[in-house]
Amino acid sequence: MYRTSMRPAVFISHPASLGHATGSHPERAARITAIEEHLESLGWLGFERREAPRVERELLELVHLREYVLGVEAYCAGGGGALDADTIVGPDSWEAALRSAGGAVALVDALIGGGAQTGFAAGRPPGHHAEAGRAMGFCLFNNIALAATHALRRHELERILILDWDVHHGNGTNDLFHQSAEVLYISIHQAGLFPGTGPPSDRGSGAGTGFTLNLPVPPGSGDEVFCALVQERVLPLALRYEPQLVLISAGYDAHAEDPLADCQMSELGYATMTASLRQLSDELNAPLGAVLEGGYALNALARSVAATLVELSVPAS
Numbered sequence: 405m406y407r408t409s410m411r412p413a414v415f416i417s418h419p420a421s422l423g424h425a426t427g428s429h430p431e432r433a434a435r436i437t438a439i440e441e442h443l444e445s446l447g448w449l450g451f452e453r454r455e456a457p458r459v460e461r462e463l464l465e466l467v468h469l470r471e472y473v474l475g476v477e478a479y480c481a482g483g484g485g486a487l488d489a490d491t492i493v494g495p496d497s498w499e500a501a502l503r504s505a506g507g508a509v510a511l512v513d514a515l516i517g518g519g520a521q522t523g524f525a526a527g528r529p530p531g532h533h534a535e536a537g538r539a540m541g542f543c544l545f546n547n548i549a550l551a552a553t554h555a556l557r558r559h560e561l562e563r564i565l566i567l568d569w570d571v572h573h574g575n576g577t578n579d580l581f582h583q584s585a586e587v588l589y590i591s592i593h594q595a596g597l598f599p600g601t602g603p604p605s606d607r608g609s610g611a612g613t614g615f616t617l618n619l620p621v622p623p624g625s626g627d628e629v630f631c632a633l634v635q636e637r638v639l640p641l642a643l644r645y646e647p648q649l650v651l652i653s654a655g656y657d658a659h660a661e662d663p664l665a666d667c668q669m670s671e672l673g674y675a676t677m678t679a680s681l682r683q684l685s686d687e688l689n690a691p692l693g694a695v696l697e698g699g700y701a702l703n704a705l706a707r708s709v710a711a712t713l714v715e716l717s718v719p720a721s
Contacts, residue, residue: 456503457507464550467545472538497544507526508548513554531576535575567650572593594666647690650692672711679715
C-alpha cells in the first residue's frame with residue numbers, strides 16, 4: 405500500500421540546524437556535522453537527500469500552545485538566552501526549530517504518498533522533551549509529535565507507533581498522546597535519569613489507557629537488554645495494534661561512549677533494533693521513519709546513525 409522495494413530511502417536535513425548556537429553545550433552543531441561527514445564518507449548509503457521545509461504555523465499551534473510558540477519566537481528574535489537550565493537558544497534558533505520540526509513532518513509526507521520507502525530526519529534542536537507549553541531538555545518543539553499529528557490529521561491515519569529509544573524518557577511525547585488511542589507510545593529509557601518520568605505504571609489515561617508503554621532499564625543496560633525488549637515487548641504489542649506508520653524517536657545517548665547516561669549500547673544494538681522494526685513495518689506494510697533526538701558522543705553518534713541507515717536501506721522483503 406505504502407511502498408515497494410524500488411522506492412528510495414530519504415535523508416532530510418537543513419543547514420539551519422547549524423545556526424542553533426548553544427555555546428559549550430552537549431547539544432551542539434557539531435552533532436550534525438559529525439553525522440553528515442561520516443555519511444558523506446559512506447556515499448550517503450544510497451539515501452536520497454532532501455531539504456527540510458519550515459513547519460506550518462497552523463500545525464505548530466495544534467500541538468503547542470499559541471502563547472508558547474509566540475514566546476519562543478520573540479525570545480529568539482530578542483537575542484536568545486536560557487529558556488531553562490538546560491535549554492539554550494540564540495537569534496537563529498527559531499529558524500532551526502522550524503526546520504527541525506518541518507523535517508520530521510516532511511518525512512511523514514515522503515513516507516505516505518511521497519515515494520519514499522524509509523527515511524531519517526536529522527535536525528536540531530531535538531524534540532521529545534518539549535511539552536505543549538514548555539521547552540525542556542534541549543528541546544523547543546516536539547518534532548515527532550508534530551510528525552505524528554500531521555499523519556493523523558493531514559493523511560487521516562488512525563494508528564501510529566512511536567518507539568522512543570533515547571536514553572532519556574520522552575516526557576513531552578508521552579504526555580501529548582497520553583489520552584489518545586491513535587498513537588501507541590513506547591519508551592525504553594534509563595530508570596531514574598532526567599527528566600525522572602516514565603515509570604512502568606504510566607500506561608496512558610482516558611481513551612489512551614493501555615496505549616502508553618514505559619520500559620525503564622537499569623544503568624549499565626546494553627544491547628542485550630534493549631534488543632530483547634524490542635523483540636519481546638514492543639513487537640508483540642505492535643503486531644496487535646497494527647500501526648499504519650512506524651516512527652522512531654532515535655536518540656543515541658544510550659551508547660556506551662555517551663557522557664550523559666550510564667547505558668552500554670553499541671552500533672550493533674541500534675542496527676538490531678532498527679532491523680526488528682524494519683521487519684515489523686514490512687510485515688504490516690507500514691512505512692518506517694526515524695527522527696533524531698539525543699546522542700552527544702560525536703563519533704559514536706555518527707556511527708550509530710549510519711548503522712540505523714544501513715538497516716533502513718535494506719530493500720523491503
